[in-house]
Structures are given as structure tokens and as C-alpha cells.
Amino acid sequence: MLTSFMSYLGSQFSPGVAGNQLWALIYILIIFTGVSVAVIAMNWIERKALAHFQVRLGPMRVGPHGLLQPIADALKLLLKEDIIPAEADQFVFWVAPLIGLLAAFTVYTVVPFGPSQAVSDMNIGILFMLGVSSLGVLGIVMAGWASNSHYPLIGALRSSAQMVSYEVAMGLAVVSAILMTSLNETGTGTLSMIGIVQAQQQQGIWFIFKFFPLGLIAFVIFAIAMVAETNRAPFDLAEAESELTAGFHTEYSGLRWSLFMLAEYAAMIAVSSIAVTLWLGGWLHPFPNRLNAPAWEFTFSLFPALTFGGLAAIAFVGVKRMPADSFFKIQRAGLAVFAALLGLLALLLLVIAIAGRNADTSIAARFREGIDYVFWFVLKVAVFMYMFIWYRATWPRYRFDQLMKVGWKVMLPISLGVLIVTAIVGVLVK
Amino acid sequence: MTPGMAPVATPFFFYLLSGLAVIGGVLVITRRNAVHSALALIVTLLAVSGLYLMLYAPFVAGVQIIVYAGGIMVLFLFVIMLVNLERTVKERQFNRIWPIGVVAAVALLGLFVSVYVKGKNLFPEPRLPLAEANNTQEIGVMLYGNYMFAFEIASLLLLVAILGAVIMAKKRI
Amino acid sequence: MAEITTLHYLVVAAALFVLGVIGVLTRRNVVIVLMSIELILNAVNLNLVAFSRMWGNLHGQVFSIFIVVDAAAEAAVGLGILIAFFRNKETINVDEIDLLKW
Numbered sequence: 001m002l003t004s005f006m007s008y009l010g011s012q013f014s015p016g017v018a019g020n021q022l023w024a025l026i027y028i029l030i031i032f033t034g035v036s037v038a039v040i041a042m043n044w045i046e047r048k049a050l051a052h053f054q055v056r057l058g059p060m061r062v063g064p065h066g067l068l069q070p071i072a073d074a075l076k077l078l079l080k081e082d083i084i085p086a087e088a089d090q091f092v093f094w095v096a097p098l099i100g101l102l103a104a105f106t107v108y109t110v111v112p113f114g115p116s117q118a119v120s121d122m123n124i125g126i127l128f129m130l131g132v133s134s135l136g137v138l139g140i141v142m143a144g145w146a147s148n149s150h151y152p153l154i155g156a157l158r159s160s161a162q163m164v165s166y167e168v169a170m171g172l173a174v175v176s177a178i179l180m181t182s183l184n185e186t187g188t189g190t191l192s193m194i195g196i197v198q199a200q201q202q203q204g205i206w207f208i209f210k211f212f213p214l215g216l217i218a219f220v221i222f223a224i225a226m227v228a229e230t231n232r233a234p235f236d237l238a239e240a241e242s243e244l245t246a247g248f249h250t251e252y253s254g255l256r257w258s259l260f261m262l263a264e265y266a267a268m269i270a271v272s273s274i275a276v277t278l279w280l281g282g283w284l285h286p287f288p289n290r291l292n293a294p295a296w297e298f299t300f301s302l303f304p305a306l307t308f309g310g311l312a313a314i315a316f317v318g319v320k321r322m323p324a325d326s327f328f329k330i331q332r333a334g335l336a337v338f339a340a341l342l343g344l345l346a347l348l349l350l351v352i353a354i355a356g357r358n359a360d361t362s363i364a365a366r367f368r369e370g371i372d373y374v375f376w377f378v379l380k381v382a383v384f385m386y387m388f389i390w391y392r393a394t395w396p397r398y399r400f401d402q403l404m405k406v407g408w409k410v411m412l413p414i415s416l417g418v419l420i421v422t423a424i425v426g427v428l429v430k
Numbered sequence: 431m432t433p434g435m436a437p438v439a440t441p442f443f444f445y446l447l448s449g450l451a452v453i454g455g456v457l458v459i460t461r462r463n464a465v466h467s468a469l470a471l472i473v474t475l476l477a478v479s480g481l482y483l484m485l486y487a488p489f490v491a492g493v494q495i496i497v498y499a500g501g502i503m504v505l506f507l508f509v510i511m512l513v514n515l516e517r518t519v520k521e522r523q524f525n526r527i528w529p530i531g532v533v534a535a536v537a538l539l540g541l542f543v544s545v546y547v548k549g550k551n552l553f554p555e556p557r558l559p560l561a562e563a564n565n566t567q568e569i570g571v572m573l574y575g576n577y578m579f580a581f582e583i584a585s586l587l588l589l590v591a592i593l594g595a596v597i598m599a600k601k602r603i
Numbered sequence: 604m605a606e607i608t609t610l611h612y613l614v615v616a617a618a619l620f621v622l623g624v625i626g627v628l629t630r631r632n633v634v635i636v637l638m639s640i641e642l643i644l645n646a647v648n649l650n651l652v653a654f655s656r657m658w659g660n661l662h663g664q665v666f667s668i669f670i671v672v673d674a675a676a677e678a679a680v681g682l683g684i685l686i687a688f689f690r691n692k693e694t695i696n697v698d699e700i701d702l703l704k705w
Contacts, residue, residue, distance in 0.1 A: 132495065134500030141504060145507070
């Protein structure tokens with residue numbers, strides 16, 4: 001087993017392609033842990049960011065600045081009574097959140113965090129991601145039906161009709177990005193996620209800027225469609241509290257509801273990673289081909305350490321600004337510990353960046369490269385996550401008929417037009 | 431470019447996936463509740479998609495997941511929810527001549543079995559594993575080459591089906 | 604049974620086909636009959652893809668894509684007809700839909 005552990009370490013391929021199941025399992029565990037931590041962090045950031053947008057403070061009590069609020073929420077949901085409506089279909093009621101969760105988490109098999117940092121680089125990667133995320137609709141439909149009450153049923157029907165409608169525009173925008181991968185010498189494109197980012201590296205341009213403004217329009221179409229696909233504001237008619245009493249997950253309580261929430265946030269991160277891979281260059285740092293002198297590489301590799309150092313500094317300033325009352329002693333201590341942890345992480349990343357600064361094949365250099373790739377990918381996805389929260393805070397909700405009208409009458413023709421014009425321009429440029 | 435993928439535990443996955451497919455098929459035709467049948471059909475479709483992956487057909491597997499499991503089954507579930515009557519669950523599920531149907535199907539199965547037993551030599555061993563890395567490109571070349579006419583007719587068929595479904599299901603024409 | 608040959612896949616496809624035929628011939632619920640038809644089409648697809656692997660070319664796979672397209676179209680129109688009928692007669696049992704004009 002040790003040989004199978006060590007034999008993968010020099011490989012340039014993802015564990016699935018290299019056939020190494022142990023490392024595939026390790027990557028799966030890391031991704032699962034990472035996504036769970038990201039969902040918890042998203043929960044906190046959403047509440048604090050929404051609150052600050054609305055000129056209030058958000059959770060402040062549960063930990064320093066509410067940092068332990070998601071944990072308290074999770075504990076509350078775990079300890080709540082599990083209510084199942086009497087006339088509900090028991091099996092389907094139980095299975096629906098599982099299907100949603102499975103569909104949301106299975107897509108992470110092909111998400112490319114780096115050129116070999118994916119669980120398995122399938123050569124139909126983007127097709128797989130689109131297909132499995134369309135299985136999430138089934139979970140919603142079954143949840144609404146199994147609750148045997150009319151608000152969830154209407155909410156599920158509306159939500160699934162919306163998801164299915166925006167999947168079409170999403171798919172066409174994706175196809176126009178895939179078309180851009182085939183604009184190389186051999187004329188063959190690829191559906192594999194790692195191959196798409198490598199095509200952007202080879203063509204020296206992020207696809208959002210390619211054939212300006214075509215890439216940008218395709219990206220904007222995808223960005224709108226992905227918000228509608230995950231039932232987030234302003235397209236959250238199906239699950240907003242003031243509209244349909246929480247829509248399809250009305251009758252779900254406690255742990256089952258938290259499974260839906262987990263599936264929703266995981267799906268948000270998944271579609272954001274599709275957008276990042278297809279248009280924003282995945283794991284590539286800005287100007288990947290122009291700025292690749294060793295000095296620039298070293299500068300870019302300091303970014304993870306600088307980011308965590310910045311976060312640690314913000315937390316430290318928060319500690320200083322807390323009132324020096326004995327009432328806040330525990331909160332100050334907690335926040336100071338958090339700041340110290342972030343600072344330690346920043347220091348660790350700095351050590352790795354300095355130790356691996358030559359582009360050789362030593363362990364430190366490969367670690368540094370891996371961390372750099374993952375950092376840039378996660379940074380771009382984090383920007384998208386913040387945009388999701390920003391949309392929720394800023395825009396009013398679409399009415400359902402307006403939503404369907406936009407999906408079919410505006411997005412579909414524009415994405416078809418972008419696809420056709422991209423194809424024509426691609427042929428003319430050759 | 432990619433290293434050769436040695437099939438690992440192939441008989442295990444084959445028996446698992448085909449067992450899931452057949453059990454799903456049995457559940458589809460025997461459940462009283464149409465939603466349970468639809469769920470069993472989804473399991474069957476996903477298992478068959480896995481079997482396609484084992485047959486070196488990743489693109490068809492992807493199309494199966496997107497179109498069949500993600501599209502057609504959602505349509506089925508919508509319609510089941512719309513026409514769901516309480517009394518259908520309590521009524522008689524099989525029609526009156528069901529023994530004849532079963533006998534006919536078993537005769538068909540006997541025919542299949544006799545063909546497969548007698549004609550074992552008709553199905554030779556696969557010559558080479560199909561190249562998986564450019565499966566999509568090759569299918570694209572064929573679709574736009576040999577099968578161009580069928581491709582266009584398929585798109586016309588879909589247009590007619592969309593029109594037909596909308597007109598049939600509208601309240602007032 | 605260490606080697607999975609084409610015949611194994613053909614047997615699975617035959618089993619699915621026969622299950623679909625039983626479903627079409629015996630069930631009363633129209634939606635379940637339509638789902639059994641989807642089972643039959645899937646069995647045919649599995650056959651085609653297994654033969655495509657056996658012969659080493661991609662004709663079987665391309666044809667199976669067309670069958671998937673066809674199944675989608677047929678499911679949509681069939682369910683549309685079912686909805687139209689259900690609105691008039693309030694039943695979804697096959698043996699109660701037996702009048703040309705009422």
C-alpha cells in the first residue's frame with residue numbers, strides 16, 4: 001500500500017486517470033471536507049454581508065463577531081424534532097434530500113483545482129457536470145411532491161420549471177466556450193475540464209476576453225443562468241419566505257432541511273467552478289503567458305501567504321477594537337486565537353513559498369505549485385460566492401412569469417446568437 | 431497522452447450495475463405508486479449509463495444522464511404529479527389478461543436465450559478497446575459526416591415534438 | 604466469470620427488454636406503460652452500444668444517440684396526449700380509454 005501511496009507522487013495526471021484509487025480517495029476526502037467548511041463559511045459570510053449591506057451588524061454574540069454562529073445553527077438543526085407529515089410518502093420524503101445532495105456533491109469529481117489536482121479528469125468532464133447538476137431538479141420535484149401539501153407542490157413545480165428553463169441557456173453558453181477551445185492548430189477542442197483550462201493557457205487568453213465581446217456575453221449569460229439554476233436571488237421565488245412559505249422545503253425540519261441547504265450551497269460552488277474553469281482561466285494566475293519569469297512566479301506564489309496574512313491582520317484589528325470590558329474577555333481571547341491561527345497559516349504558506357521558489361521537482365516546489373493552483377481557483381470561486389450574496393442583497397425578486405419570459409425569450413436567443421457568431425468568427429479568424 | 435487505464439474489478443462493476451438495472455426494471459413494472467416507478471426508472475437509467483461507460487462510450491453515457499435521467503424523467507414526474515389521482519393507488523394495477531402478457535414475454539425471453547445459446551459464435555470477442563480519449567470528436571465527425579441527414583431530421587423531429595406536446599397539452603387551441 | 608463478453612451485455616439488454624414488454628402488456632396505468640416503453644428503448648440502446656464495442660466502430664453509438672432523441676420526442680408527445688385525455692375523461696387506466704367517440 002505504501003508503494004501505491006508513493007507511486008502517484010510524481011505523476012502529472014489526476015488520480016482517476018493514473019488509476020490510483022488511494023489518492024483518488026484522499027482527494028475525495030479533502031474535497032468533501034473543503035466543501036463542507038466552505039458551506040459553513042458561506043453561511044456566516046452571507047449573514048454578516050447581508051447585514052452590513054442592510055446597515056446592521058448581523059450575528060455578534062455567538063462567537064467573536066458571530067464566528068461560531070454556523071456551528072450553533074448546525075447544532076440546533078441536529079437537535080430539532082424530525083417532523084414528517086402524516087400523509088407524506090415516507091420513502092420519497094426521505095430520499096429527496098439525498099438525491100439533491102448526491103447531485104450537488106458528485107460534480108466535484110471533475111472540478112479542476114489544478115492541472116493534476118482533480119479527482120478524475122474525465123474526457124467528458126463538462127458534459128458530466130451539466131448532466132449531474134440537472135439531476136438536482138429531481139430532488140426538488142420529489143421533495144415538493146412527497147410533502148403532500150400545496151405550498152411545497154407549487155414551489156417545487158415552479159422551482160423545477162425555472163431550473164429546467166435556465167439549463168438550456170446555460171448549456172448553450174457552455175457550448176460557445178467549448179467552441180473556443182477548438183481554435184488551436186489541430187482544430188480539436190476538448191470537453192475535459194482540465195483540457196479547457198489548458199486550452200486557455202495555450203491560447204494565452206482567458207475565454208472571457210476572447211473575441212471581445214463574445215466571450216463576455218457568453219460569460220454574462222452563464223452568470224445569470226447559474227443564479228437561476230441554483231434558485232438564488234433574484235430568482236428565488238420558489239423558496240423565499242415571503243412568497244411561498246419556503247417553497248419545496250416547507251415541510252422539512254431539522255437535519256433534512258440542512259441537507260437541502262448544504263445541497264444548495266454546494267451547487268452554488270459547483271456552478272461557480274464551472275464558470276471559473278470555462279471563462280476565467282481556472283487555476284491560472286493573471287497573464288499566465290506574459291508574466292512567467294521566475295520573479296513574477298515568486299511574486300504570485302506569495303499571494304496565498306499575503307491573503308491569509310491580511311485576514312489575520314483584520315482579525316487582529318478586530319481584537320484591538322473590541323471594548324476592553326471584562327464582559328468581552330472571552331470574545332477577545334477567542335478572536336485573538338483565531339487571528340493567531342490565521343497568522344500561523346500565513347506563516348506556513350510563506351515558508352512553503354520560499355522553500356519551493358525554484359521551479360524544480362522537489363517536494364517543496366511541487367507543494368508550492370499545488371497550493372498556488374488551488375489558491376487561485378478558490379479565490380476566483382470566492383469572488384463568485386460574494387457576488388451571489390451581493391445579488392441577494394441588492395436586487396428585488398423576479399415574478400415567476402417574468403422569470404420564465406426572461407429565460408426563454410431573452411437568454412435563449414442571445415446565447416444562440418453568441419454561439420453562432422462565435423462559430424463564424426472562429427472560422428474566419430483561422 | 432493519458433496512460434492506459436487498466437480495468438479494475440470490471441466483473442464486480444458489471445454485476446453491480448446490471449443488477450441495479452434489472453432490479454430497477456422489476457420495480458418499475460410492479461410498483462403501485464407511479465412515483466416509485468419513476469424513481470426506479472431513474473435508478474435503471476443511471477445504471478445503464480454506467481454500463482455505457484464500461485463499454486467505452488462516455489459520450490453516450492453523458493447524453494443518457496443529461497437527456498434521459500435529467501430531462502425525460504423530470505417530465506414524467508411533472509406529469510405524474512399533474513394526473514395523480516388518489517384512487518389509482520387503490521385500484522387494480524394489472525389488467526385482466528395479464529397471464530397472457532407474461533406468457534408472451536416469457537416466450538420472447540426463451541427466443542432470446544435460444545439465440546444467444548445457439549449462436550454464441552455470432553458474437554466474437556471485441557477486437558480492440560475503443561479509444562476513449564477522442565470518443566466525442568469521433569462521434570462529432572460521424573454525426574456531421576455520415577449521419578448528417580439523420581441529424582437534421584432528428585432536429586426537425588424534435589421541433590415537431592415540441593409543437594405537438596405544446597398543442598396537445600394546451601387548454602384551448 | 605472473470606471475463607465480461609459482449610454476450611453478458613446482450614443478456615442484460617434482453618432482460619430489460621422482456622421486463623419492458625411485460626410492463627407494456629400488463630399494467631393499467633398509462634404513465635407506467637410509457638415508462639416501460641422507455642425501458643424497451645434503453646434495452647435496445649444497450650444492445651447497440653455493446654455491438655458498437657464488439658465491432659470496434661462508432662456506428663452503434665451514433666445510432667443510440669438518435670434513439671435517445673427519438674425517445675425524448677415520443678415521451679413528450681405521449682405525455683401531452685395523456686394530459687389532454689386526462690382533462691376530458693379523468694382516468695389514466697388503459698382499459699378505460701376504449702372509445703373513439705363519447
